[in-house]
Amino acid sequence: MNFIQRILIEPLERFYEQFLTFIPNLLTSIALLIIGVVLGSILRLIFLKIFRAINLDKIAQRIGLFEMFARKGARGSLSAFIARLIGWIAIFIFAAIAVQSLRIPSIENLIERFFLYLPNVFTALVILAFGYIFSNFLGRAALIASVNAGIRRAGMVGRFVKLVVFILSATMAMEQLGIGRDTVLIAFAIVFGGIVLALAIAFGFGGRDIARDYLQRNVNHPKEQEKDIEDHINPL
Amino acid sequence: MFQTIDGNGPRSALKRQDVQTKLSRIGKADILVGIPSFNNAHSIGHVVRAVQAGLAKYFPDKKTILVNSDGGSTDGTMDVVHQTTIDDFRSILVSHRIESFSKIAIPYHGIPGKGSAFRTIFEIARALDVKACAVVDSDLRSITPEWIELLIKPVIGDGYDYVAPLYHRHKYDGTITNSIVYPLTRTLYGKDVRQPIGGDFGFSGRLAAFYLTKNVWESDVARYGIDIWMTTTAIANNFQICQAFLGAKIHDAKDPGADLSAMLFQVVGATFDLMEEYPQTWKRVVSTEHVPVFGFTYEVGLEPVNVNIQRMLEKFRLGARELGPIWEYILSRDTMDFLTGLADAPKEDFHMPDRIWADIIYSFALAAHHKVINKEHLLKSLTPLYIGRTASFVIETREASGQEVEDKINKLCEEYERLKPSFIERWQ
Incomplete structure (x- = not known):
């Protein structure tokens, strides 16, 4: 009888006591999760209305961010995307609180570390977002300037500027996250330096004749330049 | 959108002590002719002589002043202005002056550009309480003394506030004017001003003072946008406008370093900004009015233009x-x-x-x-x-x-x- 009591009944009683203690935590966490889902939906709707009221999509289009969403395959507008993101962040935060309210030590520890890391993730996301905006803006500016300068590979110049600016921001974001801090920086420096060196060599070899012709023409006969409409007539 | 201000801005050239001394010495003037410049040493001498002769020949009884507003030339443009003078007035058949003629050559402040140079000219016009002003480009080769009479007389004698130029130009010259600015100005504001951005204008002292009430000197107006801004502001604010036929417009070839897209951006940008400024004016306009023309119209020979x-x-x-x-x-x-x-x-x-x-x-x-x-x-x-x-x-x-x-x-x-x-x- 004693044996059965010790082997079976006592553990079951302990489990039952623990279960009774756990039940309120579980119910609390389920309630928190439900509140999170409801609040997430409400926030999504509120922010969608706010973004539409301030014409966020138009602003995004103006600064070049719209391109990402206008591209084939991307769903909805920027307003809808950010509103949905805010909704999911709210749900995620409540889910994390709900899990923590279960009071399971190992999970509590994990969540605490996660929350300490969260500001880095947020900062990295902000850097990436700004990087994307700047890369689009500067890429478009470079494209237009190249076209107006008559550079045949204008599209490539625009894409190159866009890529370099975005890679720079991605490097900064990864540094913020602490992912391969030195590796990323060194890799970026090597890649960027390599591109510049490659361009310098390409220009040096490929443009030798052009440079010689240009110098001969300008040093010897500075006034005998080819004229076209842009340097011959006054458009005003 | 443009705002309205009063007084000289923080970048006013008139705040300088030497300029104030010169102006207080002159006191008041009847007529002011402004020449904006930037590295025009080789051409500005001819323009200064034409202006001086025009003032002496047609306005000998008026107190006149020539203002060169320079953008920091490094080729001695301002020295040329100071040194240029007409020694023998008999060669251009003019009587001796009764009133005085003065010359000021000063570097302007603010954003580098034609508009900033004009701002300094307007400020001097207001400070000297002039009755009539004219501005002419510093690279003109076809300017004659008669231009000064044609740009100033309608203001002094006929009560006009703004005199737009009318030239014979080569058919390929002035392409931004012909394809964008002239059609838009005529259609939107209903005034047939053929050269709204001609660069050489006459205007009253009253209008110069009105221009200074506008806070536009940090915008495209400070650069190439100044011409269309002056013309449109005069039309939209119901100032009396007319045109003066000046003959041929022949000037130096455009500076090869000048960027066409920047020029287009400034001129068209200023035109679009003005549309934001005066929507109630241009929306009401349904027809085009003829604008009176002064001067004797004649055919002129024009230099050929090569186009690639x-x-x-x-x-x-x-x-x-x-x-x-x-x-x-x-x-x-x-x-x-x-x-x-x-x-x-x-x-x-x-x-x-x-x-x-x-x-x-x-x-x-x-x-x-x-x-x-x-x-x-x-x-x-x-x-x-x-x-x-x-x-x-x-x-x-x-x-x-x-x-x-x-x-x-x-x-x-x-x-x-x-x-x-x-x-x-x-x-x-």
Whole structure:
């Protein structure tokens, strides 16, 4: 009888006591999760209305961010995307609180570390977002300037500027996250330096004749330049 | 949008002690002629002599002043202004002056550009309480003393506030004027001012003081936008305007370093900003009024202009290939389809109709109004389209006479007028 009591009944009683203690935590966490889902939906709707009221999509289009969403395959507008993101962040935060309210030590520890890391993730996301905006803006500016300068590979110049600016921001974001801090920086420096060196060599070899012709023409006969409409007539 | 201010701004050249001393020594003046300059040492001497002779010949009994507002020339432009004088007035058949003539050459402050130079001229005009002013470009080779009479007399003698120039120009000269600024100004504001950005103007002291009440000196108006801003401000604020026929406009070839797209951006940007400033004025206008012309009209010989059409077509095609995705935000589907086809057209079939061009300009104005994309990107992406339109114009008018070209520009204006109601509708 004693044996059965010790082997079976006592553990079951302990489990039952623990279960009774756990039940309120579980119910609390389920309630928190439900509140999170409801609040997430409400926030999504509120922010969608706010973004539409301030014409966020138009602003995004103006600064070049719209391109990402206008591209084939991307769903909805920027307003809808950010509103949905805010909704999911709210749900995620409540889910994390709900899990923590279960009071399971190992999970509590994990969540605490996660929350300490969260500001880095947020900062990295902000850097990436700004990087994307700047890369689009500067890429478009470079494209237009190249076209107006008559550079045949204008599209490539625009894409190159866009890529370099975005890679720079991605490097900064990864540094913020602490992912391969030195590796990323060194890799970026090597890649960027390599591109510049490659361009310098390409220009040096490929443009030798052009440079010689240009110098001969300008040093010897500075006034005998080819004229076209842009340097011959006054458009005003 | 432009704001209104009072007084001299923080960047006023008049705050300098030496300028104030010079002005207090002069006291008051009747007529002021301003010459904005930047590295024009080789041409400004002729302009200064013509102005001095014009003032001596036609206004000997008026107290006059010549102001050179310089943008920091390094070639001795201001020295040339100081040293240039007419020693023997008998050679130009003028009597001796009764009133005094003064000269001031000062560097202006603010954003480098023609508009900032004009601002200094307006400030000096106000400080000296002048009755009439004129401004002339410093690279003019065809200016004569009669220009000064023609630009000043309507203000002094007939009560006009603004005198726009009227020239005979080569049919390929002034392409931004002919294809954008003249048709838009005429259609929107209802005044047939043929050279709204001619560069040489006459205006009253009252109008110069009015210009200074506007806070525009940090915008495109401080650069190439000044001409259209002066003309439109005078029209929209009901100042009395007229035109003066000055003959031929021959000037130095444009500075090769000057960027066409920057010029287009500043001029068209200022034109679009003015549309935001005066919507209630231009929406009401339904017809065009003739603007009186002073001066004896005559035919003149013009210097030939060489145009490299092939290179212009290449630039248009490059723009159509690379900037198509940006134009799609701005232009209608029909116009985009047309431009795509035009980019593939051979030189002999290259033709951009007036309807398409007017629609393009209105669409860009609407895109600027609705802030579809960044304004600088928007206006600089117009450059290949403008070059394409100019190429089409050159191809079509290769054999045309001056009068036939004028008729063609008139037809373009009529197209702008025809599309104006739908433009107003889309503006709302």
